[in-house]
Amino acid sequence: MEKDNYDILEHELVPKHVVLSKEESKKLLKRLKVKPYNLPWIRASDPVCKRIGAKPGSIIKIIRKSPTAGITVYYRFVIPG
Amino acid sequence: MKLSKYFVKKLRNEGVSEYVIRKLQEKLSTYQEIPTKVLKKIVEKVIEKYNSALIEPSENIGVVTAQSVGEPGTQMTLRTFHFVGVKELNVTLGLPRLIEIFDARNKPSTPTMIVPLKKPYSQSKDKAMKVAIKLEELLVEDILTDHETDENAMEVILYLDKDAMKSRDVKVKDLKALLQKIKNVKVLYSESDPSVIRISPLQQLNIKQLNKLKDRVLNLKIKGISGIRRTVVRRVDKEDGTFEWVIATEGSNLKDMLKVPEVDRNRVYTNDIFEVYNVLGIEAARIVIIREAMKVLEDQGLDVNIKHIMLIADAMTRTGKIKQIGRHGIVGEKPSPLAKAAFEITTKHLYDAAIRGAIDELKGVAENIIVGQPIKTGTGKVKMYFDIMKYIENLAS
Known part of the structure; x- marks a missing residue:
């Protein structure tokens, strides 16, 4: 068995996760007219969160491949835990 | 035939998603020529269909999903076991599996993995088999013909199975090294018969402890990935005419499999x-x-739209x-005590709410039905006001 670390972001089950910048987050919340807590959550201990270094309080943009709509964008709010 | 810029713009203005536009373009490209009149009708029809498929604000999609999954669910047979592929690998299917998924059970009753392989291994059965054997968890127990505890001499005696060791490529030397690692025991080998290994503890043990020691020895892992109990090599034909050999396993251990x-790590799949x-x-x-x-529902021949499952x-x-x-x-997790009481164990939820002095804001559906108010979804979401003064003014003029 090899000891090299596998990059989970390359796995086909893991969609693309992007951490939004502060301005982008503000724009998004304004557009959706919601508070960050109203978004779906993702834990800071989530393997993907750890891998991309997302801290609690930031918003992650998830670009999913959807069988019905081609590509869909989803947002999750990083919470501690 | 290509969709002209005018029509693309029209579709976009009507809010039709890019995916639908792309699909339409793909479909049109198979036709030679379509008169603009017909094309216009097609585009109009697409817009109409697209808009009618949209969900309106405050529509109760959860109820629609519950019905769309619940009704076909009642038709599901209770036949639980099903054999997949040529060689039997047991996989739970049907209603029990569906309950398992939606109840978010910690472990599926039959965990399995689908393990695709990298290029040279995926093309030949022999190579795939070799990898499969390497993955399989091999315990000391699996390479013995017999084992016993000698209660007079206070020893555990193992009888090795030469054939099994050969087929699984285990050498006596490796086994010795493994057994040596157990603490507080002495491992004895008889010179005359190398297939007998005796393990005697250094301390005085009672019979119960001796049996415990035996169990520990038998469950030692020689090689493989722990949790992978059985492997089956299976041929998968792809749509483009090529094929590959993949390994299906009984038992699942994603972390170690990666x-x-x-293994083609990017495509490893587990049902856990x-x-x-x-x-x-x-x-x-x-x-x-x-x-x-979706796999469970499709397997039972039930046609449930994937959107419902995505919502769940x-x-x-x-x-x-x-x-x-x-x-x-x-x-x-609903905040409303009335909604919780309406669902299950009514009295307990009401007592809890009373003790805590809970407040119900009557925002949900169940609460408002209990107190006899219109629910705030669908048409109940909007309010309409009637300006009587304007009405009168209009009448007068």
Whole structure:
């Protein structure tokens, strides 16, 4: 068995996760007219969160491949835990 | 035939999604020529169909999903076991599996993995078989013909199975090295018969402890990935005419499987949702929930639209953890005590609410039905005001 670390972001089950910048987050919340807590959550201990270094309080943009709509964008709010 | 810029713009202005436009363009490209008149009608029809398929604000999609999954669910047979492929690998299917998925059980009753291989291994059966054997968990117990505890001499005696050792490529030397690692025991080999190994503890043990020691020795892992109990090599034909050999396993261990170099790690799949959650994160778990639920429904010949399952998966993963659908999951987290009481164990929820002095804001559906108010969804979401003064003014003029 090899000891090299596998990059989970390359796995086909893991969609693309992007951490939004502060301005982008503000724009998004304004557009959706919601508070960050109203978004779906993702834990800071989530393997993907750890891998991309997302801290609690930031918003992650998830670009999913959807069988019905081609590509869909989803947002999750990083919470501690 | 290509869609002209005018029509693309028209579709976009009407809010039709890019995916639909692309699909339409793909479809049109198979035709030679379409008169503009017909094309215009097609585009109009697409816009009409697209808009009628949209969900309106405050539509109760959860209820629609519940009905769309619930009704076909009643038709599901209770036949639980099913043989997949040529060689039998037991996989739970049907209603029990569906309950397992939506209840977010920690371990599926039959965990299995689908392990695709990298290029040279995926093309020949022999090579794939070799990898499969390497993956399989091999315990000391598996290479013995017999074992016993000698209660007079206080020893554990192992009788090795030469054939099994040969086929699994285990050398006596390796086994010795493994047994040597156990603490507080002496390992004895008889010179005359190398297939007998005696293990005697250094301390005085009673019979119970001796049996415990035996169990520990028998469950020692020689090689392989722990949790992978059986492997089956299977040929998968792809749509483009090529094929590959993949390994299906009984038992699942995603974390360790991702460390094996022969495995095509990007495509390893397991039906254990919590394992995917722990290794690949919540989004991957969501995809596995959808895939597993759809697989069960399709297998039973039930035609449930994938959108319903996607909604369920989104609801289950909303909090960043996998929540079951039921009293401990989604319903259990409703803030309203009346809604909780309406669902299950009415008195307990009402007592709890009374003790805590809970306040019900009457925002949900169940609460408002209990107190006899219109519910605030669908047409109840909007309010209409009538300006009587303007009405009178209009009448007068």
